[in-house]
Amino acid sequence: MSEALAFRDFVDGCLYDPRFGYYGAGVVRFGDEAHYSTFPQGMSPAFGWLVADSLAWLLDAPMRDGRIPPDAPLTLLEIGAGDGALARDTLDRLVSRAGDPRLGPLAERIRYVVGDRSPTLRERQRRALAPHIEAGRAEVIALDARAPRWEGPFYGAVVCNELLSNLACDKLILHRGGGVTRVGVTARPPMSADTLWRAVAAGEALALEETTVPLAPDPARDALLAALAPLIADAHALGHDPLPLYYNAGVPAFVDGLASILAGPDRFGLALLVDYGGTSRHVLDPRFSHLRVYGRVGAESPLETPGQLDITWDLDFTQLGLVAEERGLELLHLGHQSMLESVAADLWGPELRPLVVEGRVAEGAAPGEEAELEAERLVAEFREADGFRAVVLGPPGVEVPRVRFGESDPWRVDALVTIAPWADRRAMGEAVADLALPPPDEWLYPGCDLVANISAVEAYAERATILERLAPFLARPGEIARRG
Ligand SMILES: C[S@@+](CC[C@H](N)C(=O)[O-])C[C@H]1O[C@@H](n2cnc3c(N)ncnc32)[C@H](O)[C@@H]1O
Structure with missing residues (x-):
């Protein structure tokens, strides 16, 4: 029997199947001879310092005015933690600054919970966090960002770096006049999905191609396409017809779960999400490639060597904001990731600069001028990286301190x-x-x-x-x- 898999189900298997998935089975290589490195890894431990400092600023007012009660345990929940570098560095920073007027109040009450879908990465995260787990202030749990849940009261923050851009996306083709095609993946010669996955698990060479599958009902997708109609019409009018769109179907379920964690009785929290992408206007612009693969030099398509490649998509921050509002949260701030820096956590300031330089030496740069130059290059990259954004989500009406984070970028459809x-x-x-x-x-x-x-x-x-x-x-x- 011949069977086409929906593109989204195909890439989800490639990334997360516990038998052979790039993340699910731990094919991903961080550290030495890494396939890629994220800013929290490349700038360890400095990135964790920026996050600790930013969280202290964000939680300061709610801790003072009682929205976070003085006797409530404070939870930092990090979802999708990779090798655990950010968790370890953020906790190290908080614990080492217990006497600091801003970080101290967090440090005294903190419990850091890491949640990840990959069993193999959860083991790596436990190793990275071992001293903090032993001290009773950290734990690693199985958690799926497509349905995050929390038992009992929650006061604190949810943190994610490069998580949402890793949730498997649908590939849609949008036609002038409103028609939508959903892309699938099929093998040549055709085979059932079970046979295909068995071949992937066995590492057999496969000839795969894009085809189409029926458009399954999805009210959240249809609502987004309706909201984006003016932008889609503009793209068609510019000659981009038909128009491809990677639709992140995991975002609505993620935000649903987030809303249940951050707001309600016995709950108050904010989410700090760092990721790359753009507004819907950008994500609908086919002059940019919105899908990338990492893991092998020269690899370009997720259909090559399934399970061996990281597959990531530009995140649509407009979608995130619209879905948040529907679910009773608000996108309180959107800005370049460099907003995570502050006077107290300045990457080129006296405290952090030596750490960034040391990191370059650990990576093999010669101490002295070479390491300094490499460090300068990395800091510039962090500050100017295209599309890297930090977002704050939370219950409506919460003030994000402008003096610290600056003005938010426009993200609503009518403001673009x-x-x-x-x-x-x-x-x-x-x-x-x-x-x-x-x-x-x-x-x-x-x-x-x-x-x-x-x-x-x-x-x-x-x-x-x-x-x-x-x-x-x-x-x-x-x-x-x-x-x-
Ligand atoms: C690109 S890595 C980022 C790792 C880390 N946050 C960093 O920036 O270094 C994506 C991480 O998200 C995890 N992940 C992906 N999908 C997930 C899901 N649905 N639920 C929980 N974790 C997920 C992966 O296992 C991996 O740890």
């Missing part, structure tokens, strides 16, 4: 701005000519997500000025389709 195809390119260039930016052709083109591109052109701190100067050249969602 994009370069209009009819804008005068020369006048646009002139409007920002004095700002020392790369040539306008590289980042000012019709239909792009301007804020995403501003982060790419390393001028993120000047985005308010750039948006103001370019206001006459911008189109609102749906306007390109209407005028085009």
Whole structure:
């Protein structure tokens, strides 16, 4: 019997099947000869310091005003913890600063719980956290981010780095006029799903290709596509037709669980999520590749060597915000990940800089100038990395301290701005000519997500000025389709 698997089920198996999945069976290599490294790993322990400091700022007001009662245990729940580096470094930082006026109140009451779907990675996380587990302040549990649950009271925060961009996505093709095709994966010659997975487990070479499967009912997907209709119409009007979209079906279930953990009787918390992606405007722009694979030099497609590759997708922060609002939470802040730095946790300040340099020596850089230069390069990469965003979610009305985190980026569909195809390119260039930016052709083109591109052109701190100067050249969602 021939069977096409939905693309999402195929990539989920490749990543998470406990027998052969890249994460599920622990194929992933962190550390020496790593397939890839995340910022928490590459900048260990400094990244954990930034997170500890940011959490102290975020939880300060609720701890003072009683929304987090003074006698309640304080929980930090990290979901999707990889090799446990962030958990270990955040806890080390908190514990070592028990006397600090800001970090101290957290340190005294903290319990750090790591939840992961991969049994193999849970073992690695337990090893990384061994001293903290022994001291009774950490634990590692089985938890699926597609349905996170918490028993009993919860006061504290949920933390995730590069989790949501790793949840298996559907691949959809959006046609002008509203038709939607759902992509599947099938083997040549055709075989049943069971036979296919057995071949993957045995490491046999397989010829796989994309095909289509029926569009299963999914109200959350349909609601998102309806909300994004003006952006989809603009993309079609720009000639991107048919239009591919990776739809993250795990986000609604994740946010459902998050809402049940962060709000309600005996509960109050915030979520700090760091990930890469963009607004829906960006994720719907086919001029960028929104799927990436890691693990083997030259690998480009998730259909190559199933189970041997990491597969990740750009996260749609607009989807996250819209779903959060539907589920009674709010996207309280969206900004570049560099918002995690502060005066107290400055990567190039006297405390953290030596640690970042030491990390480069541990990686093989010669002590002295070479390690300094490597460290400088890594810090610049952290501060300017395209698409890397930090998001705060929580119950409505909670204040995120602006003095610490800055202004939030626009993410709602009607607040998105994009370069209009009819804008005068020369006048646009002139409007920002004095700002020392790369040539306008590289980042000012019709239909792009301007804020995403501003982060790419390393001028993120000047985005308010750039948006103001370019206001006459911008189109609102749906306007390109209407005028085009
Ligand atoms: C890209 S790694 C990031 C690891 C770590 N947060 C970091 O930044 O170094 C993704 C992690 O999320 C975990 N993960 C993926 N899907 C998950 C799910 N549905 N529930 C819980 N953990 C999941 C993986 O097992 C892995 O530990």
